Amino acid sequence: MKRVIVGVTGATGTIYGVRLMELMRTDPDIEIHLVMSRSAKLTLKMEHDLELDYINDLAHEVHEPGNIGASISSGSFHSEGMIVAPCSIKTMSNIAMGNTGDLISRAADVILKEQRKLVVAIRETPLHIGHLENLTKLARIGAVIFPPVPAFYNRPSSLQDIVDQSCMRMLDQLHIHIESAPRWGEEGGVPAVGQTIKGDKT
Numbered sequence: 311m312k313r314v315i316v317g318v319t320g321a322t323g324t325i326y327g328v329r330l331m332e333l334m335r336t337d338p339d340i341e342i343h344l345v346m347s348r349s350a351k352l353t354l355k356m357e358h359d360l361e362l363d364y365i366n367d368l369a370h371e372v373h374e375p376g377n378i379g380a381s382i383s384s385g386s387f388h389s390e391g392m393i394v395a396p397c398s399i400k401t402m403s404n405i406a407m408g409n410t411g412d413l414i415s416r417a418a419d420v421i422l423k424e425q426r427k428l429v430v431a432i433r434e435t436p437l438h439i440g441h442l443e444n445l446t447k448l449a450r451i452g453a454v455i456f457p458p459v460p461a462f463y464n465r466p467s468s469l470q471d472i473v474d475q476s477c478m479r480m481l482d483q484l485h486i487h488i489e490s491a492p493r494w495g496e497e498g499g500v501p502a503v504g505q506t507i508k509g510d511k512t
């Protein structure tokens with residue numbers, strides 16, 4: 311069983327976190343641990359008609375962002391790594407500076423200290439030099455800085471195509487290969503957003 315931690319923050323693009331989980335649910339050997347910040351829940355309401363219950367059901371375990379005693383806050387909790395998507399400037403800066411006052415930044419800090427894979431889908435533009443300095447710091451301490459920048463060589467025809475391509479590449483970073491978008495010279499396909507069939511979560 312591969313365990314993956316998904317952190318969703320209040321940057322625009324909640325769909326990236328949702329879609330990552332939908333894609334991972336196509337692999338029964340993956341156990342998903344979700345933490346959504348308070349701001350992420352607000353942003354979700356502004357951006358989508360998806361219900362919070364649907365999103366929570368995609369995870370095998372949902373952790374409250376204030377619960378710094380959760381399993382994922384300890385290095386003894388083994389996982390393949392963590393993806394923060396979308397990642398706000400606030401949370402990115404907290405992780406870069408080692409400010410671990412909430413569960414997302416604490417779990418991310420633990421991933422880094424244990425030398426596991428942390429993928430940070432930073433979502434802001436334009437970036438000032440303070441952002442860039444913090445991102446540089448974060449890259450130096452081992453995180454993969456992964457702004458979800460669309461590719462066009464695969465000829466996306468919908469928002470889902472664009473989101474799926476970025477999500478596939480984020481999962482590749484954790485050595486989880488789900489063919490949600492055509493790779494160069496290949497084809498792939500998975501159920502659309504909001505249509506993942508819920509299975510037994512055990």
Ligand SMILES: Cc1cc2nc3c(=O)[nH]c(=O)nc-3n(C[C@H](O)[C@H](O)[C@H](O)COP(=O)(O)O)c2cc1C
Pocket residue numbers: 318319320321322347348349350352353356397398399400401433434
């Ligand atoms: C609709 C909406 C979109 C936002 N988009 C971004 C964004 O793209 N990037 C960002 O850094 N913050 C964005 N914010 C601001 C964050 O939500 C805010 O900084 C929040 O404190 C982040 O907290 P968190 O990292 O704990 O989720 C947005 C806020 C709202 C309401």
